[in-house]
Amino acid sequence: xxxxxxxxxxxxxxxxxxxxxxxxxxxxxxxxxxxxxxxxxxxxxxxxxxxxxxxxxxxxxxxxxxxxxxxxxxxxxxxxxxxxxxxxxxxxxxxxxxxxxxxxxxxxxxxxxxxxxxxxxxxxxxxxxxxxxxxxxxxxxxxxxxxxxxxxxxxxxxxxxxxxxxxxxxxxxxxxxxxxxxxxxxxxxxxxxxxxxxxxxxxxxxxxxxxxxxx
Numbered sequence: 001x002x003x004x005x006x007x008x009x010x011x012x013x014x015x016x017x018x019x020x021x022x023x024x025x026x027x028x029x030x031x032x033x034x035x036x037x038x039x040x041x042x043x044x045x046x047x048x049x050x051x052x053x054x055x056x057x058x059x060x061x062x063x064x065x066x067x068x069x070x071x072x073x074x075x076x077x078x079x080x081x082x083x084x085x086x087x088x089x090x091x092x093x094x095x096x097x098x099x100x101x102x103x104x105x106x107x108x109x110x111x112x113x114x115x116x117x118x119x120x121x122x123x124x125x126x127x128x129x130x131x132x133x134x135x136x137x138x139x140x141x142x143x144x145x146x147x148x149x150x151x152x153x154x155x156x157x158x159x160x161x162x163x164x165x166x167x168x169x170x171x172x173x174x175x176x177x178x179x180x181x182x183x184x185x186x187x188x189x190x191x192x193x194x195x196x197x198x199x200x201x202x203x204x205x206x207x208x209x210x211x212x213x214x215x
Contacts, residue, residue: 029105050078
């Protein structure tokens with residue numbers, strides 16, 4: 001179901017000035033200044049309702065988190081979670097992953113999360129997938145050496161595509177590949193779940209996961 005835009009939502013997002021970054025381009029290369037420390041920065045592209053990123057931020061106070069989401073009606077829910085938890089180590093961007101090079105400088109990010117992103121199933125839309133070579137090249141610029149990409153998806157076609165794209169790229173090394181992450185029940189405690197992920201687990205769907213390190 002398509003969400004209808006509500007004009008007050010954007011206003012609510014940006015009223016939380018300690019959390020929402022209205023002009024992210026102004027902070028390119030200066031995110032540590034905004035956070036006021038030198039902790040590593042982890043970014044989630046397509047943060048959704050924010051269960052994943054806010055849980056991580058609560059668990060890891062010595063990591064800075066940036067959550068990017070283009071749907072304002074969804075992002076406002078993530079911001080509300082951060083406000084309720086009184087998190088100090090998270091910021092939110094209302095924006096699109098196409099502009100990551102405008103938002104982040106070279107070698108600025110330690111980790112990128114891609115959780116249940118749009119699989120764009122039609123072949124003619126392959127360039128829109130966030131693991132296409134074009135995106136991997138952008139991530140290469142903003143990631144630090146030994147920085148990493150963490151991908152989770154329920155979509156087998158996207159997962160196979162991502163494995164192929166990453167294996168063809170000369171500067172990423174694949175590891176920790178799982179075709180059914182929660183076959184081992186211990187992983188339920190080890191990994192933080194998104195809202196989509198919890199729904200898929202209830203449906204018995206396998207969750208595919210990989211990590212790729214910039215070498």
